[in-house]
Amino acid sequence: MDSAPHDSTPAAVRLRCAQAAQGGRPVLRGIDLTVAPGEVVALLGANGSGKSTTIKTVIGSVPLTGGERELFGVPGQRFRDWHRIGYVPQRTTAAGGVPATVREVVATGRLAQHRLLPFRRKDRVAVDAALAAVGMLERAGDGVADLSGGQQQRVLIARALVGAPELLIMDEPMAGVDLASQQVLADTLREQVERGAAVLLVLHELGPLAPLIDRAVLLRDGLVVQDGPPAGSGHEHGHDGDHHQDHHHTEIRQGLLT
Incomplete structure (x- = not known):
């Protein structure tokens, strides 16, 4: 169910027959997934279906045991331009137990562009812009540990946005x-899409993000079982095979309810 990019530009993400295991247990059993530039793709499915493992294979934190991975047309093992990717992990405390201000946490999102170079004025401007985008600029000097769960999530999103990534990956950003x-x-996501960023999300339900989703990919037992526009998105009309489409949207709705 691999969908090709809309033009000759390399896909931001391409997995071909991706297989992966965790703790010696097979989790992904042959995933095909493509995310084109400017496309918003939601990964849906029950707990244990392989959603989080899929995005961890994309960023390389879980190695593939079979299949292929490409980022921006570059084989995964050779990809080094990590500043092109912004990643928001599953909700944790943004400070990770280390005393830090909101500004300090967000500033770490610029490190991929620097190596050992000192921060410059444009970095401070980028941090302020990212904080403003998520409504947290006024809390820049506050300790992250003093924030609510929703505010900490905004900080993590700002950290991912601060490098103006071409691909934004988020693991259950709406949870809690x-x-x-x-x-x-x-x-915030709408603004990122308008500037051409690709977005890959793990979600349990679409909620306020529904109008932004181009494709909903439903996983079950480490396999893609449906891949297409979410029901009611307005993208699904004009296709042949109405019975297949009705079945497809039923599957997607079921995926949102698990």
Whole structure:
């Protein structure tokens, strides 16, 4: 169910028959997944279906045991331009137990562009812009440990955005987040898509992000079982095979409810 990019530009993400294991147990059993530049793709499915493992294979934190991975047309093992990717892990404390201010946490998102170079004025401007985008600029000097869960999630998103990534990957960014923060996330993602970024999300439900989703990919037992526009998105009309489409959207809706 691999969908090709819309033009000759290399896909931001391409997995071909990707297989992976964790703790010696097979988790992915042959995933095909493509995310084109400017495309928003949501990974859906029940707990244990392989959603988080899929994105961990994309960023290389879980190695493939079979299949292929490409980032921006470069084989995964040769990819080095990590500043092109912003990653928001599953919700944790943004400070990781280390005393840090909001600004300090977000500034670490610029490190991939520096190696050993000192921060410059444009880095400080980028940090302020990322904080403003998620509504946290006024809390820049506060300790991250003093923030609510939703505010900490905004900080992690700002850290991912600060390098103006071409690919934004988020693992359950809506989990346990208040409605106000969910709407901030939706508005922020809309701005990223408008500038041409690709987005890959793990979600349990689309919620306020529904209008932004181009494709919903439903996983089950480490395999892709459906891949297409989410039901009611307006993208699904004009295709042949109405019965298949109805079955497809039923599957996607079931994926959102698990």
